[in-house]
Amino acid sequence: MNKTGKSFHFGTWLRDNAVMLTFVLLTIAAIPLSAMKLTTIFFELASRISRNAFLILALILPIVAGMGINFAITIGAMGAQIALLLTLNWQIPGFSGIATAAAMTVPLAGFFGYLVGKLLNRMKGQEMIGSMILGYFANGLYQVLFLFVFGQLIPIANRDLTILGGKTGISNTLDLNKGVYAVKGGLDNLWKLPFGDALYIASGVVLFFMLITMIDMSRIPFLKKSKLAQPDDNAILVEDKSIAYKLKRRLPIAIIFIAACAVYQIPVVAQQFMMVRVPMVTAICIALLGLFNVVIMRTRLGQRFRAVGQSQTVANAAGINVNRTRLIAIILSTIFAGWGQLIYLQSLGIMQTYAAHESIGLYAGAAILVGGATIVRATNGQAILGCVLFHVLFVVAPKVGVNVFGDAAIGEFFRVFVSFGVIALALVLHGLRNRPYKPRDLRNEAGIPAAPKPAK
């Protein structure tokens, strides 16, 4: 949308992508050290990406709206877990179980998001720490709810869910693959395809939509857009409609998909993916959220998100209700996080009642930063790239720990260290980039050629 005559500075690019590049190097170094087969890595990776990508994409809206990483997605996940528990109690199995839980997540997570948003509006500038602490606070309430309220005040008929089959408290681990109400794979198992087929379908869909959008809609009579969009006679914007212009903008993506399909034809490459089976419905959900993130930015609401994110003062002066816009961003993010947690749980097949939600904010935040996002700017691409890089490291780190240090635990420590480290690094870089006083050349601005040397 923005065409700028920016020239490419390698140094700037390097600095802006420092976090991502460090991680790429780390990953490249770690894969051989782990001595794992690529088939295994890809297999693990496919399930981890399908589990986590939705959660990471849920972070984008608040970042765009200038609220940083929404660590309060933890609270959305709690909402989802409440919904899932009720579904298990009512013994709704499979996809219908997940769908029920997803539907109930909307009011629950939406309400929590509203409360979070209200609070964050009162602590502008401290949203990240605010949402993180809020997550810990909410965890206390969550424990009261699950240890006492469920069973005592809200009856739980399904005694598989309570501690020792008693009346009080939900057990520590819920097996989602047990009994008639099993919801494990409620989405994943609906439709699974080998990697190759999934790739072909994805490429086909992307290319098809590219072709569609290249057709000039205004030429087709019954598809005419609103009256305002009618080009008038002295339209200046010819290039916007020309096929060549559209082709130029869409070509890179098309090339990536075609190239991917072509490379996949090489038997050795295809072999590495032989164990991967893509859960298509989950993948479609992820793609839809990605699409939503793009499309919303082209609406009036999206424009408000971006405006508020860049300058609350200016947005306010333009008559935008800043607080309301921020509230909407947080509510949406919290609901998406709830859905993301459902996807995660149905894929995993087991719910650690008191731990499953605890560190998702941290890991999702770290992942999106690894992808090259900052706490003020994030895109779908960065979220997906971050998801891939971060989880490659997660898969290989224990093995590297065994091979290099003789202890798998060191690998585990390392990945926790990396998660926090990445967030800290991103914050430091952000701080460096936004120093209050940037050196300015006043003499230049005043039109004086060069600074005279101070007299000795």
Added chain:
Amino acid sequence: MGAECVLEFKNITKRYGTNTVLHDVSLSVKPGEIHALLGENGAGKSTLMNVLFGMPVIHESGGFSGEVFIDGNSVVVMSPHDAMAKGIGMVHQEFMLIPGFSITENIKLNREITHRNPVSAVLGDNLELMDMPAMRRDARKALDSVGMKSLDELALVKGLPVGYMQFVEIAREIDKTGIKILVFDEPTAVLTESEAKLLMEVMRSIAESGIAIIFITHRLDEVLTVADTVTVLRDGKLAATRQVQETSLIELASLMIGRTGSESVVDLPPREEALTGKIALKANDLFVEMPGEMVKGASFEVREGEIFGIGGLAGQGKVGIPNGILGTFPASGQVELFGEPLPLNDVRATLSKGVAMLSEDRRGVGLLLDQSIEDNIVFSAMQVHRRFLKGLLPRVKAAPPGKVLRSAVWALSVVLVLAGFFGLTRYQLAFNRSAAVKAYIAFQKQATAVVGEADIIIEDTASSADDVVLPSGGAAAALEEEEAEPVVSVFLSEKAADTLTPGEKILLFFANSAWAFLAAGLLLAAAMYAYQCMIKGSVTLKDTSGIRALSKQMIHDLDIRCTGSGQLVGTLSGGNQQKVCIARVLALTPKFLFVSEPTRGIDIGAKRLVLETLVRLNREQKLTIVMVSSELLELRSICDRIAIVAGGKVAGVFEPNANDADIGLAMSGITPERSGAV
């Protein structure tokens, strides 16, 4: 006047508490007229515009009296959005643009052109998709009409020259439908000369299309070039309204500044001896990057023993000068103090050379509000000159070999600590891999197996433990201690030392004495630290009695009204806080004093006292003072000379009794060529 005026203010009076900031101001603007609004800071221009835009600050402080008419109808504007709806637009002084947005997006911000779609039909028009081509067309049209024909409407605002942003702002206001009145708030402050010229043309063409323009400025020449009518405000009162053809630069300047009579704030005692004329401070080509108060090449000289005033309008750079010289904001240029070059950007060095500053920002950098009066008074002196401190440890002189020896001892302590850590950790790894240890561990496993069998035997036969077959010698002893001690150290202490290699013997030594090494290293370091503190005298306590004596003296001298020197500064009144600031500066025993806006926000009685104090310091202690103030009257009453700063440069230096018109011209950046300038 009826409907021929698009905007009319009638008898507007606005009070903040007891302070009247607008007094019975009336003015009217016709469609297509460019009406300039002229006045010093605090003359009431902003308040008048706040009334026009219905800013919350007006309504929250009790509203105003008088009436505003738009198109002949009496209106009360309740909020800025309301103003927008009534057709009043504003071109802001600070740009209200979003840097990361394209020009089009900025122009159409919150007024986006959108299409309906099925989702938005259900969930509200916020989800309508933007129609970028239509928005671009509108933006293009608006840009063309402000003369920016070559500017790409899709360029990001971020990369634009500052001047262009001003035009984007104007384009945005023009693009709003139904705009009747457009307010330009000092639009030329950031423009180059040619851009300013273009702006004048654009303003003319906007006015010709029937929009009324209110042009707030302090540049008199621009008023004469572009405006039709000019209204001068002074001290919240209407000074005059003139047709531009009927007035002149000189008249406007003196209208803007003019004071009735020459009442002085304080009585000036005469000097005992005349000034020597020696130069105390010489600044040449000084640049200071103080946001909002940029100094761009100021040069001036201050004579020893004088009170030198620096005046000028807000944002022109007068406050930047003392801040730059002191080093609180990045500065460049040459500054000489009493003939010596003064290092810039180094507050500590400047302070230690005897320069002190009374900051304009009392609450921000001036005072520690939750500390006592005495602590505030001595704070800077303690930090800069290390006064009011008593040594806790006896001071010693450094021994002759000094630095080299001390460095060596430091190094030794570091080595000892490292050796300790090495002994604690590293050797174990090494031993785990050594052949001797492997053999031992293998042996031990074997022994355990035997013991295990033996245990069963014991149970079965109920015989004594002596019957158990054990491996012979030291290994047996080791076995008994096995559970209490880690494998390796048992082995090292009990197993015959003669089976070890020399390398292993060294490791053994480190292993056994690791804790001794660590302790020795840490003790040595602690002792060295204490010794260095004694040399430097850096372990100190406050000299409470000395501080109290000085505080008492200051409280008496400056007449600080308080319950005692221990009272918290935050609980004092504004005037008394300012006196504490002065006391603190005096505790530095300065040779050269900068005073920045010393009377801001304090009442008239306290003002007089502060000024009198400054004069007394000047006369009695021969202290050279540079006083920066927005209040010309104050400067005129105590200064020997007054420099007027405009556009970051010194526009002229005047005698305190200089002509109003000259000072007014200097304030708008025109250096007067007539008499009066020194």
